[in-house]
Each structure stands twice: as structure tokens, then as C-alpha cells.
Amino acid sequence: MFPFIDVIRRSFVANIKENFVGFSNYLNVFSNSAFQLAGKNTIRFVSICIPLLVLLSLLIGVFLHRQGKSGSLFKTLYLLPMAIPVASVVLLWKLLFHSQGFLNGMLAKLGFVPIDWMNSKYAFWILVFSYLWKNMGYNIVLWLAGLSSVSENLYEAARVDGAGEWKIFLKITMPNLMPTLYTITVLSFLNSFKVFREAYLVGGDYPHQSMYLLQHLFNNWYRELSFDKMSAAAVVVAVIIFFLTVLLQKAWASEE
Numbered sequence: 001m002f003p004f005i006d007v008i009r010r011s012f013v014a015n016i017k018e019n020f021v022g023f024s025n026y027l028n029v030f031s032n033s034a035f036q037l038a039g040k041n042t043i044r045f046v047s048i049c050i051p052l053l054v055l056l057s058l059l060i061g062v063f064l065h066r067q068g069k070s071g072s073l074f075k076t077l078y079l080l081p082m083a084i085p086v087a088s089v090v091l092l093w094k095l096l097f098h099s100q101g102f103l104n105g106m107l108a109k110l111g112f113v114p115i116d117w118m119n120s121k122y123a124f125w126i127l128v129f130s131y132l133w134k135n136m137g138y139n140i141v142l143w144l145a146g147l148s149s150v151s152e153n154l155y156e157a158a159r160v161d162g163a164g165e166w167k168i169f170l171k172i173t174m175p176n177l178m179p180t181l182y183t184i185t186v187l188s189f190l191n192s193f194k195v196f197r198e199a200y201l202v203g204g205d206y207p208h209q210s211m212y213l214l215q216h217l218f219n220n221w222y223r224e225l226s227f228d229k230m231s232a233a234a235v236v237v238a239v240i241i242f243f244l245t246v247l248l249q250k251a252w253a254s255e256e
Helices: 002-010 024-030 033-083 086-097 102-109 122-148 152-160 165-176 178-194 196-203 214-223 227-255
Strands: none
Touching: 002 227, 024 033, 024 227, 033 122, 033 178, 033 214, 086 102, 086 122, 086 196, 122 178, 122 196, 152 165, 165 178, 178 196, 178 227, 196 214, 214 227
């Protein structure tokens, strides 16, 4: 708490002399082209990744739940990415997407022109794929825990009344999974800010502009000792995250 209070204080003072400057730092941040680019990319990344991650992990979770014990091997496979160190993930990225990597080797054999994947418009989608691949297993486990908590008696009663599988899923499964859905959505949102490690190790301080995120901006401002702008931007991002979390909580509370 106290470190964040100091960040708030720094967001209202000059960087060196620490003279009170009011909202000047915030105005500088919002007018900064790098902040605008990083904010736009981060919003785009979160808006695409979270719905995809929640939906895909739910579908896989339902499938594995219906497989019972026979799906235990797949559960283990989906958890493997969580155990792989970041350095190994980065090495895999380079093996696949480097200008002289595996994918370009395959393209060359097929007669296509090789692509510098990490310096093209495809860099953003590689980042999206990495996030989904890294976080899918954890969400599947959470969905499986939620699915296991739904009583089988509810399903049996619905089938006796003639309800089909799709209606059972919409009327019984999903309402009982609302608390799990809230937890998964919030965790997925917070984990989306951790993808910076892979992006930084692959693309450096200034990667392709499509994958230049807020974390890159904060890292560069920290290296430049621009604590005034970094503090103001950190407060803005913290407030946005707080209000989004509260809105999610209220939305799910109204569904109960």
C-alpha cells in the first residue's frame, strides 16, 4: 500500500526537483504517442485473448469432463506449458519464427517467400498464440473443478424431463459455472499482463509496433528514469484495472 501511495505522490511532482506540477504528468502521458500505441495494442490484445481463452478452455474442459478418467492424459498435456521456463518458450519461438527458423524452412521448400515473422504484422498474432498456449491448461483445470461441483442429480432430472444436451448446458451447467467464470475471467485478465516476458526476450525494448505493449513502455521509461511519466501511467492503469474488476464483480453478482 505505502509504495503505491508514493507512486501516486510522484505522479503529481516533477521528476528531478519534485516540485508539485498538478496534472501535468497525466497530460504528458495521454499526449505521448508511445503511450497511445502501447495502450491501443494492450486493449486489442486483452480484447482478443480473454474471450478466446475463456471460450476455448471451456470447450476443452467440457470435453475432458465428459471423457472421465480416460481424459487424464490430455489434462496433463495441457498443464505442461505452465511448467516450461520462459527461456525455453523463447527458444521455441526463435526456432519456429526466426527468419531462418523452421516455418520459413518449410515455406522455402514449398516455394513460398520466407517471412520475418517477428517483424511483421504476424508478430501480434504470435503473441496471442503464446498467451493462449501458456494459460490454457490452468483455465481448463479451473473449469474442470467447476464442472465437477455440479450435481449429477440435476442432469438426471433434466434428462428425465426430456431436456436435450444443449438445453442442459445452457440452463444447468452455465448458471452453476458463473462463479468459476468470474474467477477465470479476472485471472485471465491479470495474466495477460505477464506475456511481456516472452515478448521482451524475443523482440527486445522496441519490438514490432503491433506487439508494443504497456509493459514495454514502462520498462523503457524506467530505463530512462522517467519516474514522473511512469508513475502517472501506473496510476491510470491501476485505476482502469480496479474499475474493470469491480464492474466484472457487479455483473456476475447481478446474475446470481
